[in-house]
Amino acid sequence: MHTRLAWIVSGLALSVLPLVAAPQPPTTTTAPLVAQPPPPTTTAPAPEQNRRAATENPDEGIPVTDPDVRRACGGCHVADDKNRMTRISYRRATPENWELTIRRMISLNHAVLTPEVARKVIKSLSDSNGLAPEEARPAMFEPERRLIDYTYAADKDLNTLCSGCHSMGRVISERRTKDEWVGLMTMHRYFYPGIDGASGGFRQGGPPGGGRGRGRGGDGRGGEGRGDTRQPYEKAQEHFATTFPLTSPEWAAWSAAMRTPRLAGRWAFAGYQRGKGPIYGELTIADRSDVPDGFTTDGKFTYTKTGETFTRKSRAIVYTGFQWRGRSADAPDDPGTWREVAFIERNGQEIKGRWFTGPYDETGIDVTLRRLASDPVVSGTDVMSLKASASGQRVRIYGANLPARAAATDIDFGQGVKVARVVTSASDVLTVDVDVAADARIGPRDLSVGGSTKSSALAIYTKIDGIRVEPQAGMARLGGAAYPKRTEQFEARAFSNGPDGKANTPDDIDLGLVNPLWTVEEYTATFRDDDIRFVGQLNESGLFMPNIDGPNPNRSGNRNNVGDVWVVASYLPPGSEPSTKPLRARAHLLVTVPLYLDWSYREVGR
Amino acid sequence: MRRAVILALVVFLYVGSGFLSAGALAKAVSRTYIGFGRTVGAQQQQPRISGGNGTFYIGGYPNLIWILDEATEKVSGTIQLKTGIPRRLTLSRDRSRFYIIDAGQEKVEVVDVASKTTLDTFTLTEGTNRIRINSLEPDPTHSYAILLTRSGTKLRDRVEVGPATLQQYDLKAHKVMRTIPWPDGEERDNANLMFSPDGKLLYFLGNEILIFETEKFTQVDKWDLSNLEEGLGQVSISFGGFAGLDNTYDEPGFVTTTLTVEDPVQHRRMMGIARINLAKKDLEFYTIGPSAPVSFALAPDRKHGYGLESSIDRYQFWTFDLDQRRVTTRAEFAGRPRMSLKTSSNGRLLYIYNAGNTIDMYDSSTYKYLRSITLDGDVTTQFYVVPRARP
Numbered sequence: 001m002h003t004r005l006a007w008i009v010s011g012l013a014l015s016v017l018p019l020v021a022a023p024q025p026p027t028t029t030t031a032p033l034v035a036q037p038p039p040p041t042t043t044a045p046a047p048e049q050n051r052r053a054a055t056e057n058p059d060e061g062i063p064v065t066d067p068d069v070r071r072a073c074g075g076c077h078v079a080d081d082k083n084r085m086t087r088i089s090y091r092r093a094t095p096e097n098w099e100l101t102i103r104r105m106i107s108l109n110h111a112v113l114t115p116e117v118a119r120k121v122i123k124s125l126s127d128s129n130g131l132a133p134e135e136a137r138p139a140m141f142e143p144e145r146r147l148i149d150y151t152y153a154a155d156k157d158l159n160t161l162c163s164g165c166h167s168m169g170r171v172i173s174e175r176r177t178k179d180e181w182v183g184l185m186t187m188h189r190y191f192y193p194g195i196d197g198a199s200g201g202f203r204q205g206g207p208p209g210g211g212r213g214r215g216r217g218g219d220g221r222g223g224e225g226r227g228d229t230r231q232p233y234e235k236a237q238e239h240f241a242t243t244f245p246l247t248s249p250e251w252a253a254w255s256a257a258m259r260t261p262r263l264a265g266r267w268a269f270a271g272y273q274r275g276k277g278p279i280y281g282e283l284t285i286a287d288r289s290d291v292p293d294g295f296t297t298d299g300k301f302t303y304t305k306t307g308e309t310f311t312r313k314s315r316a317i318v319y320t321g322f323q324w325r326g327r328s329a330d331a332p333d334d335p336g337t338w339r340e341v342a343f344i345e346r347n348g349q350e351i352k353g354r355w356f357t358g359p360y361d362e363t364g365i366d367v368t369l370r371r372l373a374s375d376p377v378v379s380g381t382d383v384m385s386l387k388a389s390a391s392g393q394r395v396r397i398y399g400a401n402l403p404a405r406a407a408a409t410d411i412d413f414g415q416g417v418k419v420a421r422v423v424t425s426a427s428d429v430l431t432v433d434v435d436v437a438a439d440a441r442i443g444p445r446d447l448s449v450g451g452s453t454k455s456s457a458l459a460i461y462t463k464i465d466g467i468r469v470e471p472q473a474g475m476a477r478l479g480g481a482a483y484p485k486r487t488e489q490f491e492a493r494a495f496s497n498g499p500d501g502k503a504n505t506p507d508d509i510d511l512g513l514v515n516p517l518w519t520v521e522e523y524t525a526t527f528r529d530d531d532i533r534f535v536g537q538l539n540e541s542g543l544f545m546p547n548i549d550g551p552n553p554n555r556s557g558n559r560n561n562v563g564d565v566w567v568v569a570s571y572l573p574p575g576s577e578p579s580t581k582p583l584r585a586r587a588h589l590l591v592t593v594p595l596y597l598d599w600s601y602r603e604v605g606r
Numbered sequence: 607m608r609r610a611v612i613l614a615l616v617v618f619l620y621v622g623s624g625f626l627s628a629g630a631l632a633k634a635v636s637r638t639y640i641g642f643g644r645t646v647g648a649q650q651q652q653p654r655i656s657g658g659n660g661t662f663y664i665g666g667y668p669n670l671i672w673i674l675d676e677a678t679e680k681v682s683g684t685i686q687l688k689t690g691i692p693r694r695l696t697l698s699r700d701r702s703r704f705y706i707i708d709a710g711q712e713k714v715e716v717v718d719v720a721s722k723t724t725l726d727t728f729t730l731t732e733g734t735n736r737i738r739i740n741s742l743e744p745d746p747t748h749s750y751a752i753l754l755t756r757s758g759t760k761l762r763d764r765v766e767v768g769p770a771t772l773q774q775y776d777l778k779a780h781k782v783m784r785t786i787p788w789p790d791g792e793e794r795d796n797a798n799l800m801f802s803p804d805g806k807l808l809y810f811l812g813n814e815i816l817i818f819e820t821e822k823f824t825q826v827d828k829w830d831l832s833n834l835e836e837g838l839g840q841v842s843i844s845f846g847g848f849a850g851l852d853n854t855y856d857e858p859g860f861v862t863t864t865l866t867v868e869d870p871v872q873h874r875r876m877m878g879i880a881r882i883n884l885a886k887k888d889l890e891f892y893t894i895g896p897s898a899p900v901s902f903a904l905a906p907d908r909k910h911g912y913g914l915e916s917s918i919d920r921y922q923f924w925t926f927d928l929d930q931r932r933v934t935t936r937a938e939f940a941g942r943p944r945m946s947l948k949t950s951s952n953g954r955l956l957y958i959y960n961a962g963n964t965i966d967m968y969d970s971s972t973y974k975y976l977r978s979i980t981l982d983g984d985v986t987t988q989f990y991v992v993p994r995a996r997p
Binding site: 204 | 760
C-alpha cells in the first residue's frame with residue numbers, strides 16, 4: 001500500500017517537477033534570480049527576426065516592464081526600444097497556458113528559475129498579457145478541468161488537428177499575432193517527430209512520386225474548400241491569427257479597467273457535487289497581505305442529501321483581475337488537496353467556478369458565491385421538486401441572513417403552494433412543510449424569502465416520466481499499480497415531460513436526484529466483446545471504480561483492462577405498483593489507460 | 607501389470623475374431639500402449655507445420671535486433687545497437703547489411719548481418735541544427751545512401767523547421783554529396799525509393815513513378831500509373847506497409863502490390879493486383895473485387911499473395927491466387943487491433959506481428975492459429991523473413 005502510495009505521490013510530484021525542483025539558490029521573496037544567460041548552444045537571435053516581429057504591425061506588441069519578467073526571460077527574449085520582448089510581447093494567454101510555457105522553458109530550453117520567480121512571472125504575464133473576461137469565459141472548462149465533449153465548431157478540421165493530442169481549450173486560451181501562431185506551430189513540428197505525418201496530420205505528404213500520406217487534419221488539397229493547396233498547419237495558423245489575434249477590443253477595454261478585486265467579506269455558497277447533490281454554506285474571504293491579489297477563505301458547508309457538514313480553508317490568487325485560482329489550506333502543511341478555479345463576475349457580486357480534487361481532478365463541486373451584506377439571501381433547497389396534490393412535503397431552505405423567526409407568510413413558492421408550517425428557523429436554514437394543490441401549475445418555481453428570491457429553486461410536477469443518467473459520456477482510467485485510478489461518478493435524475501407531454505423537449509422539467517439500481521451492461525462494439533468482465537465495478541451509489549492498470553495475463557492478447565460499457569440506471573418511482581416496469585436510462589463509460597505523462601498545470605493556485 | 611493383462615486379453619479376442627490384420631494390430635498395440643503409458647496431445651499427433659528454414663530479423667525495445675531461426679522458432683542471436691531504440695529497419699538488396707534509423711530519427715546505424723556487428727553510425731545533426739531522417743535507401747554498392755531529411759534549428763527564442771530534402775550521403779566520407787532537387791520543385795514528406803538492381807537508376811515509387819539516373823540524379827523518365835487505360839478510371843497504387851517497402855519475395859527489379867481503381871461510370875472502387883517490372887517499364891494488372899482495406903504480402907512462390915484486413919473487430923485473412931487472378935478464400939480470425947502480416951519463407955505460415963511482443967503463427971491454408979513466439983520486448987520495427995536462398 002505504501003509502495004503504491006509512493007508511486008502515486010511520485011507521479012504527481014513529477015508532473016510539477018520542472019517548477020518545484022528547479023535548482024534552488026538561496027531564495028527570498030524579494031530577490032529573485034538575476035537574468036539568466038542564454039543556453040550555451042543557442043545562437044543570437046537574427047536581427048531581421050526581431051525587426052520582422054516588431055515591424056509587421058508596428059502598433060502591436062505589449063510592452064513588458066516588470067523587472068522580474070525582464071530578468072527571468074531577458075536572456076533569450078530581447079527587448080526593443082519600446083520594451084517589447086521577442087515572442088512574449090506578441091502573445092496573451094491564461095495563467096495556465098503561461099505556466100505550461102514556463103515549464104517548457106525550464107524543461108526543454110534550460111531556463112533556470114526558482115519556483116518563486118516562476119510564480120511571479122506567471123502572475124505578471126497573466127496580468128499584463130492575459131485574456132479579457134469575454135475571451136476567457138468560453139475556455140473556462142479548461143482550467144476548471146471539466147471533462148466535456150467539446151468541439152471547436154468554427155473549423156472542425158482544426159478541431160481534429162489539435163485535439164488529437166491536447167484539449168482545444170488550450171488553443172482557445174491563447175491570443176497571438178500571426179508570426180506568433182506560426183512560431184507556435186513550428187515549435188510543435190520541431191519537438192514532435194511524427195506530427196507532420198499521419199500521426200499528427202500537420203502536413204499531407206506531397207504530390208505523386210513519393211507516396212502521399214493523408215493525415216488527420218483533413219486533406220489540404222481537396223474536399224471541403226477544394227483547390228486550397230495549403231497544408232493543414234498552414235490553414236490552422238491563418239485561422240488562428242484571424243480568430244484569436246493579439247489585439248482585441250475586449251482586451252483593450254479590460255486591460256484599461258482591470259484592478260485588484262475587492263472581495264473581502266462574507267459570501268453565500270451554493271454548490272453541487274455529482275452523485276452527492278446540493279451543498280450550501282457560507283464563506284468568508286479575507287485579503288492576504290503578503291501576496292499581491294492574494295486572498296484566504298474560511299467556510300462551512302452542508303451536503304443537504306446526507307446532512308454531512310464540513311469546513312474548509314483555502315488560499316487563492318486572482319489573476320488578470322477576475323481569474324480566481326486557489327487551493328485548500330486546512331492545515332499549515334496541507335498540500336492543497338482541493339483546487340479552486342473560478343470566474344469573478346465584473347459586477348464583483350458573484351463568483352462562479354469549480355472546486356476539484358482527485359488524481360485526475362475528477363471529483364468536483366460546481367460553485368456559486370454570492371456576496372452577502374445584511375439582506376437575506378436564498379441559496380437553494382434540499383429538494384428540487386414537489387409533487388402536486390400532496391401535503392406536508394418537507395423542504396429545507398438554505399441561505400444566509402434568513403429571518404430568525406420566520407413566519408409562513410415570509411416564504412413564497414408561488415401559486416398553488418402553501419407553506420403549512422415553519423418547523424424550524426435559523427439564519428442559515430429554514431425547515432418548512434408545504435402543501436401543493438392538485439391544480440398547481442407544473443414547472444419551475446421561484447422561491448422568495450424575506451425579499452430575496454432564488455429563481456427556479458425547485459419544480460412542481462405531477463408524475464415522473466423518466467430518468468436520465470449523467471454524465472452521458474463518462475471516463476475512468478485504470479490504476480492502482482503504477483498509476484492512480486480515475487473513478488467516475490454517475491447520477492440519475494428524474495424528469496417530467498412538462499406541459500407538452502413529450503420527452504426531450506425544451507419544457508422538460510428536471511426533478512432532481514433519484515436513487516436508482518445501478519448495473520453495467522456490455523457495450524458491444526465488437527462481436528466478442530468481453531470488456532464487462534475486466535473494466536471494474538460500479539457500486540450502489542453510481543461510483544465506478546476501475547480495475548488495476550497494466551497488462552492482464554488472463555485476458556486475450558495480454559491486454560490491459562480497458563474497454564467500454566453501458567452504465568444502466570433502473571428506477572421505480574415511489575408509490576408505483578410492484579408490477580410496474582422500472583424506468584431505465586443509460587450512459588456510456590469508457591475505461592482507458594492511465595495518463596502516463598501528466599502535463600497538467602498545478603502551480604497557478606499556489 | 608494389470609494393464610498388460612487386460613491388453614493381452616483384448617489382443618487375443620481381436621485376433622481370434624479376425625477383425626484386425628497383423629500389421630494393423632501391431633500399430634494399434636503400439637498406439638494403445640503409448641496411450642496407457644503417457645498422455646499424447648492432439649497437436650503431437652499431427653505433424654508440426656514449419657514455416658521454412660529462413661531467418662527472422664526484427665527490431666525491438668530497448669536497443670536490439672532479434673535474430674530467430676524460422677525452423678526452430680527460437681532466438682538464435684541478437685544484434686545490440688549503439689543508437690538506441692530502432693524504428694526503421696532497411697535490409698540492403700544484397701541482404702548483407704541493415705540500415706537502422708533510431709526512434710528519434712536523428713541517428714543511423716549500419717550493421718553487418720553476417721558478423722552481427724555495427725559497421726558504422728552517423729548523424730547529420732550538428733549542435734542546435736537537428737536533422738531528422740525520415741527514410742533511407744542504400745545504393746547496391748553500399749557507397750552512398752539517399753536520405754529524406756528535414757531540418758529543425760533551435761535559435762535563441764524560437765525554432766525554425768526547414769523543408770523536406772532529398773540528399774545523397776556518402777557512407778564512407780560521412781558527408782552530404784548533393785541535394786537532389788524535388789521533381790517539379792514539389793516537396794514531398796514521404797518517399798518509397800528503390801534502386802535498379804545495377805544501381806544505375808533510382809525509382810520514386812508512387813502513382814507516378816519518377817526515374818532518376820544515379821550519376822547526377824537528373825530525372826530521365828516518368829511513368830504515370832494513375833491512368834493505366836482509357837475507361838479504367840483513376841488508379842491508386844499502394845507501396846509499402848508498416849515502415850516501408852519489403853519486396854523480399856519479388857524478383858529483383860519487380861514490385862508486386864495492390865491497387866485500387868474507381869471506375870468512371872459506376873464510381874465503384876475496386877481492388878486489384880499489379881506486378882510492376884521497373885526495368886521494362888511494364889505492368890501487369892487486374893482487378894479482383896470490391897475495394898477493401900487490405901494490406902498485401904507476396905508468397906515466396908509468387909503465385910499467391912495474402913491479405914490482412916483490419917478494421918474494428920473485423921480481422922480477416924485473404925488468399926489471392928495470382929495465376930487465377932482471384933481471391934480464393936477469406937476468413938475471420940481473432941487478430942489484434944494493430945497488426946502487420948508476413949509470409950513464411952515456405953509460404954505455409956502467416957506471421958502476425960506489430961504492437962506487442964509476439965509473433966503469432968497461422969496456417970496459411972486453413973488460417974488456423976498455431977502458436978506464438980514471445981520476445982523479451984516490444985517490437986518497434988519492420989519484420990524481415992529472409993529465406994535461406996532467394997526464391
